[in-house]
């Protein structure tokens with residue numbers, strides 16, 4: 001992720017140490033000076049996100065990374081960045097919570113990332129990679145989406161993704177969008193009128209209402225243009241699993257095992273968590289007989305799945321927080337029990 | 351001859367400050383310095399959360415408005431990305447010495463090449479007169495109604511003294527704007543703090559003791575007396591660090 005950011009032209013990184021993401025600032029502390037960039041070990045996550053606020057307003061591609069407790073501290077700053085419509089990348093390698101929790105992998109910050117976290121009506125573009133290659137690729141894209149939409153982007157990973165090793169092809173950066181000129185940058189008002197980056201809107205009296213409407217229009221546009229999802233064997237699936245990130249990767253194995261046992265299982269893996277890819281769920285709800293949400297939390301992501309499914313199909317749940325993670329076998333067991341229950345139910349009707 | 355015309359660095363907008371408030375004078379001094387150094391077109395200011403939040407309505411240069419207490423962190427990001435630009439923060443006592451103490455100390459200790467204008471009016475002006483970290487011992491505020499120090503509030507926090515132990519700091523001076531002589535001295539200090547940044551010398555902070563007649567519930571004349579008699583005793587004026 002760190003190298004992808006460097007490749008994509010990220011030249012400012014600020015962060016505060018926290019496991020399980022220390023590899024990122026450590027790498028950046030060495031790499032940034034090599035490419036003429038800036039690395040600052042901030043005094044706190046609060047300071048780090050506010051350094052990002054300044055660096056982004058100064059025109060730099062910039063990022064910060066942290067893990068759950070640290071991301072909680074960043075929330076005020078994230079709200080300001082979203083309100084000021086500044087681009088940046090924030091990575092959260094989630095760990096077990098609440099509180100200090102533990103340093104095992106978790107997906108319990110879904111609500112914080114996708115539903116808000118900070119104050120006010122704002123949205124982050126939230127990306128959930130399931131492999132290091134995807135993390136690498138999405139990191140590059142994230143900078144483009146951030147610049148294109150002038151919106152902060154969050155990569156919502158977890159402790160496993162943050163600390164595992166697997167081969168990654170280091171691809172050169174290619175912009176995926178035609179990027180707008182950064183006409184908001186504060187670089188001194190030479191030859192132009194002074195610019196202001198601010199989020200306080202007192203005048204006119206309805207100015208903040210208008211700004212909120214403007215933001216909501218932007219969010220609607222993002223929702224209509226950006227939605228990424230992987231579907232695996234869903235076409236004929238009776239039981240469709242919904243999972244994201246590392247959990248989806250484990251679930252894919254379970255789908256394979258279920259298929260080998262003659263159970264028609266499939267998987268929907270959202271890659272963007274916001275915007276949430278509703279369509280695959282709407283279609284699957286029409287064809288599948290049951291859905292199963294698997295997540296490393298006590299049920300956050302499931303709320304969006306249920307909203308998309310809208311009662312068209314029963315949704316089962318398998319998940320726990322605190323550092324629990326599913327194995328392929330645990331998921332398979334759940335699929336088998338769902339398949340058995342459905343067979344009994346069918347018999348009951350006969 | 352003192353300059354009696356409006357400097358180009360200030361807009362024509364009428365300020366929202368109360369009569370007798372120190373912010374207006376300090377704005378004028380900062381603006382004159384930016385003007386005299388010829389740096390308006392390469393200066394980026396940060397606005398605090400406090401009575402000076404509308405700084406951008408009054409200053410004719412690029413401004414970024416920050417979350418409460420975070421200007422030194424924002425300025426760090428801003429300056430590191432554009433080392434050739436001039437970046438200043440303008441902060442009240444609540445902003446700089448309560449909620450933003452950590453950002454202040456660490457920006458100072460890193461020796462960030464920025465200029466900090468610290469307006470100490472010993473009160474939370476904007477929110478209506480609550481106790482500030484710099485509220486004097488025995489002083490009334492809406493959250494220290496029996497006088498500060500009676501109920502475990504501790505003594506006032508002295509920012510220049512606190513920061514003077516940091517080796518990363520270039521320049522610290524405490525000034526005031528309660529007499530003409532003080533105003534002239536404050537301007538000299540502010541100019542030096544900007545010149546240090548131009549010369550790449552590092553973190554410079556000028557503390558300015560300032561009047562808040564409204565929340566002190568004093569007349570404008572009595573507020574000036576309060577700075578001269580009470581505040582200058584608790585917060586002695588002078589140069590605390592000069593490594594320039």
Ligand SMILES: Cc1ncc(C[n+]2csc(CCOP(=O)(O)OP(=O)(O)O)c2C)c(N)n1
Nearest residue numbers: 399400401418442443444445473474475476
């Ligand atoms: C996070 C946060 N907490 C509290 C506030 C409310 N608040 C606004 S201004 C202020 C105090 C400002 O006092 P000071 O920094 O001394 O500036 P002054 O108004 O005296 O110039 C506070 C507490 C806020 N805006 N944000």
Ligand code: SF4
Nearest residue numbers: 367368371401475562
């Ligand atoms: S409340 Fe105090 S600091 Fe604020 S504008 Fe009025 S006099 Fe100035």
Ligand SMILES: [Mg+2]
Nearest residue numbers: 442443473475
């Ligand atoms: Mg104050």
